[in-house]
Structure formats: structure tokens, C-alpha cells
Amino acid sequence: MTAPDLLNPAPDASPKRPRGRPRKTLVERDDGNRRQHLITAAARLFRRQGFDATSTRDIAAAVGMHSGSPFYHFKSKNALLYAVIEEGMHSAITRQTAALQEDAQAQVGHPLGQIRALIRSHFETLLGPGNDFVPVMLYEHRALSERQRTALTQLREDYEAPWKPVLQALHDSGHLQASVKLSRLLILGALNWSVQWFDQKKGASLEELTQAAIALFFKEC
Amino acid sequence: MTAPDLLNPAPDASPKRPRGRPRKTLVERDDGNRRQHLITAAARLFRRQGFDATSTRDIAAAVGMHSGSPFYHFKSKNALLYAVIEEGMHSAITRQTAALQEDAQAQVGHPLGQIRALIRSHFETLLGPGNDFVPVMLYEHRALSERQRTALTQLREDYEAPWKPVLQALHDSGHLQASVKLSRLLILGALNWSVQWFDQKKGASLEELTQAAIALFFKEC
DNA sequence: CCTACCGATCGGTAGG
DNA sequence: CCTACCGATCGGTAGG
Numbered sequence: 001m002t003a004p005d006l007l008n009p010a011p012d013a014s015p016k017r018p019r020g021r022p023r024k025t026l027v028e029r030d031d032g033n034r035r036q037h038l039i040t041a042a043a044r045l046f047r048r049q050g051f052d053a054t055s056t057r058d059i060a061a062a063v064g065m066h067s068g069s070p071f072y073h074f075k076s077k078n079a080l081l082y083a084v085i086e087e088g089m090h091s092a093i094t095r096q097t098a099a100l101q102e103d104a105q106a107q108v109g110h111p112l113g114q115i116r117a118l119i120r121s122h123f124e125t126l127l128g129p130g131n132d133f134v135p136v137m138l139y140e141h142r143a144l145s146e147r148q149r150t151a152l153t154q155l156r157e158d159y160e161a162p163w164k165p166v167l168q169a170l171h172d173s174g175h176l177q178a179s180v181k182l183s184r185l186l187i188l189g190a191l192n193w194s195v196q197w198f199d200q201k202k203g204a205s206l207e208e209l210t211q212a213a214i215a216l217f218f219k220e221c
Numbered sequence: 222m223t224a225p226d227l228l229n230p231a232p233d234a235s236p237k238r239p240r241g242r243p244r245k246t247l248v249e250r251d252d253g254n255r256r257q258h259l260i261t262a263a264a265r266l267f268r269r270q271g272f273d274a275t276s277t278r279d280i281a282a283a284v285g286m287h288s289g290s291p292f293y294h295f296k297s298k299n300a301l302l303y304a305v306i307e308e309g310m311h312s313a314i315t316r317q318t319a320a321l322q323e324d325a326q327a328q329v330g331h332p333l334g335q336i337r338a339l340i341r342s343h344f345e346t347l348l349g350p351g352n353d354f355v356p357v358m359l360y361e362h363r364a365l366s367e368r369q370r371t372a373l374t375q376l377r378e379d380y381e382a383p384w385k386p387v388l389q390a391l392h393d394s395g396h397l398q399a400s401v402k403l404s405r406l407l408i409l410g411a412l413n414w415s416v417q418w419f420d421q422k423k424g425a426s427l428e429e430l431t432q433a434a435i436a437l438f439f440k441e442c
Numbered sequence: 443c444c445t446a447c448c449g450a451t452c453g454g455t456a457g458g
Numbered sequence: 459c460c461t462a463c464c465g466a467t468c469g470g471t472a473g474g
Binding site for chain 4: 067
Binding site: 276277278288289292296297298 | 451452453454455
């Protein structure tokens with residue numbers, strides 16, 4: 001405990017608000033933090049309990065707010081879900097782009113190296129520590145509104161776009177036998193489903209997972 | 222319309238109940254039908270809207286009951302969910318067993334024929350018309366109680382048991398390169414995810430899907 | 443961002 | 459299986 005001073009005034013000295021106009025940068029940073037805390041907490045709860053089974057009161061409590069306060073930051077529970085999903089897709093696309101660039105610098109764009117980068121990056125997005133955002137998208141997007149779903153479809157297409165030429169090249173070179181379209185759907189499904197069974201503590205590492213997936217899907221020629 | 226008789230008494234002749242002790246077989250058959258209607262309607266609604274987003278009133282209305290009546294047949298909404306899932310797993314196991322027997326008679330147990338039968342049967346369980354039960358299991362089992370989940374784990378192990386020796390044989394013969402355990406998890410994931418994107422109206426048939434999956438996962442040697 | 447609150451909905455039950 | 463109902467919870471809001 002410190003004695004009352006200018007920053008911690010005695011109770012009789014208007015304890016409610018700081019004097020003068022609040023500094024804008026500080027206020028915005030605080031707002032951004034609170035909003036971000038809500039998104040992060042919501043992602044975790046939505047992933048663990050599901051969207052419907054998570055109340056906005058749960059989320060408020062997780063960040064130390066009262067029950068009505070999340071609606072100061074988000075106009076509805078749905079908007080909060082969409083914010084979670086949008087952030088997940090943006091970071092997934094960022095991670096994927098970086099992985100492809102790293103690979104391009106190392107290997108002059110061999111398609112097997114590219115698909116390896118895509119799969120490894122995808123596993124990290126799904127299974128990396130604290131990465132609850134994309135799993136929420138995969139399993140809770142049904143709760144989105146029509147307009148939100150439309151916007152999400154665009155993000156998913158952006159994300160999947162780099163897979164198509166890589167799989168086409170692997171098909172042309174004989175490493176992939178099934179059709180490119182069905183292969184993409186089946187491969188992404190196999191990866192996405194890992195959210196259901198992968199256990200960080202025991203079992204395989206993401207690197208082992210990646211190698212197994214490549215050995216399963218692609219021929220050596 | 223038929224004239225009032227012993228089976229359809231006139232209104233003044235105690236219309237509430239038939240006289241005497243109800244014939245047990247008839248009563249049980251009626252109960253079974255109502256119960257079965259509830260399970261079927263619940264499966265459809267749970268699949269379309271999710272478990273949490275479906276109210277017991279929705280289910281009651283779908284079979285022409287009033288709001289409290291489903292609880293005459295099931296002691297809780299959860300018990301109804303478990304009935305849906307249990308029926309789905311039983312019919313999946315039955316279908317799978319029959320598929321393996323058909324294949325055994327035709328091909329003397331070639332592992333490639335066996336895996337083909339397993340995959341084709343799995344797609345039918347997931348994507349066949351009216352087969353909502355197993356998809357509900359895949360996406361709503363989180364809502365089960367601990368005891369229900371334990372019982373379900375046994376059913377899932379029973380279902381997956383035939384896959385292990387078949388995949389092991391394919392691994393030994395060089396048709397499968399990745400480890401048997403990770404292969405099984407990734408393959409079943411790829412198939413299960415088809416629930417998310419398969420459209421009965423357009424797109425591929427279950428037969429084309431099966432062929433694509435086999436071409437994707439297994440080497441020709 | 444808190445306080446106090448509202449209308450709606452939900453799973454479930456008693457009693458017949 | 460219906461009728462009538464209950465307690466609890468929930469998303470969301472007004473007003474500060």
C-alpha cells in the first residue's frame with residue numbers, strides 16, 4: 001500500500017476519473033488490449049466448450065469484466081465469433097506465406113518442398129500452442145450469419161489458393177495420382193481432423209506428423 | 222371415415238382409452254415407433270443445426286408431439302443424443318461387417334479389396350441419404366456425459382478394429398508407406414471431413430470418391 | 443466499462 | 459402422451 005498522492009487520490013478527491021482530456025494514444029491502446037483480450041479468451045472458450053455452450057458471461061468473467069461489458073466492444077456474440085475467426089484466418093495466411101517464402105529461398109521451388117511447407121504450416125496453425133482461432137473456425141462456422149459466411153469464404157479461398165498449383169505440379173510429375181480437386185479436399189480434411197485426436201503432450205511432434213502425411217499422400221516415383 | 226364401432230367408439234362411450242388390458246405387443250410396437258421417430262427427427266435436426274441449437278421443442282414439433290412429451294420417452298435431451306449416436310454406430314458396424322463379408326466371398330481377402338470395402342462402406346455411413354446418425358456422433362459427441370463417452374469409445378474401437386490388420390498388411394506389402402497408426406488417423410480424418418464438403422446433388426459419386434481416396438493413399442507397387 | 447434489468451427461451455417436471 | 463408450469467440462463471440494452 002502506498003500513501004494517497006496525485007495518482008492515488010484520497011477518497012474525497014474525485015476518485016472516478018483522471019483530470020483533463022485522456023491521452024488518445026493511451027486510450028486506444030487500452031481499448032485494443034481489452035478487445036484483444038476478449039478475442040483471445042473467446043477463442044479458448046469457444047474451442048473448449050463450443051460456441052453455443054459458451055455464454056458471454058463466461059467470456060466476460062475470463063477477462064475480469066462484468067456481464068454486459070463485452071457488448072461495449074462487440075455488438076453481438078456473433079460479431080465476437082467472427083472476430084476470432086477472422087484473426088485466425090489472417091494469421092494462418094501470414095504463417096503460410098512466410099513458410100512458402102522460406103522454402104523458396106532454400107530449394108528453388110521444388111513442389112515437394114512447397115507441399116511440405118504448406119502441410120507443416122497448416123499443422124502449426126491447427127495444433128500450435130495457443131492457436132485456438134482456426135479450430136474455432138473449422139468447428140463453429142455454422143453459427144455465423146450469411147454475410148459473415150460469405151466474407152469467410154473469401155478468406156478460405158485466399159488460404160487454399162497456393163495449394164492448387166502445387167498439387168497440380170505434383171500430379172503432373174506423377175507424385176500424386178488422384179484428381180487435384182478431390183486430393184485437395186481429402187488432404188485438407190485429413191489435416192483438419194487432427195484437431196480431434198492430436199495430443200501435444202504424448203504422441204508425435206508436428207514434424208513427425210508432417211512427414212507421415214507426406215509419406216501417405218505422395219508417391220516417390 | 223368409418224362408422225363408429227368397437228374400435229372407434231362414439232364420443233359418449235368413453236373415448237379416452239380402449240377397454241380391458243392393452244395388448245402388450247401392440248403397445249410396445251407403438252412405443253417403439255414413437256421412440257424411433259424421435260430418434261430419427263433428432264438426428265436430422267442435430268445434424269442440421271447442431272445439438273445446442275436444437276431445442277427439445279423443435280424435436281417434439283417435428284414428430285407432432287407437444288413440448289414436454291419427448292421426456293416421456295427419454296429422460297433427458299442428452300439421452301436422446303446418445304440414442305442417436307448409438308444407433309448410428311450400430312448400423313455403421315453392421316454395414317461394415319456386411320461389406321467385408323461380401324468382399325471376402327469375391328476376392329479371397331486381398332487387402333486392397335478389403336480397404337476398398339472399408340472405405341466405401343464408411344462413405345455410405347457418412348454420406349448416404351438419411352444417414353445423419355454418425356455425422357452427429359462426429360460433430361456433437363462433445364455434448365455427451367463422461368459415462369456416455371466411455372461407452373462410445375468402446376463402440377468406436379469396435380468399428381475401427383478391422384482397419385488395423387488391413388492397413389498393417391498394406392504396409393507390409395509396400396502399398397502404404399507411413400506408419401500404420403498415423404495412417405489410420407489421417408485416412409479416417411480425410412473421410413470424416415467429407416461430411417463438410419460433399420454435396421449429393423452435384424459433384425462426385427460415392428464410387429468416385431472411394432476410387433480417389435484409394436488412389437491418394439495407396440501406392441501401386 | 444459497470445449497474446440493473448428485460449424479454450425470450452430452454453430443459454425438465456407434476457399430475458393427469 | 460398432453461397441460462400447465464417452473465426455475466434458470468441467456469443475449470442484449472439503457473443510462474450513466
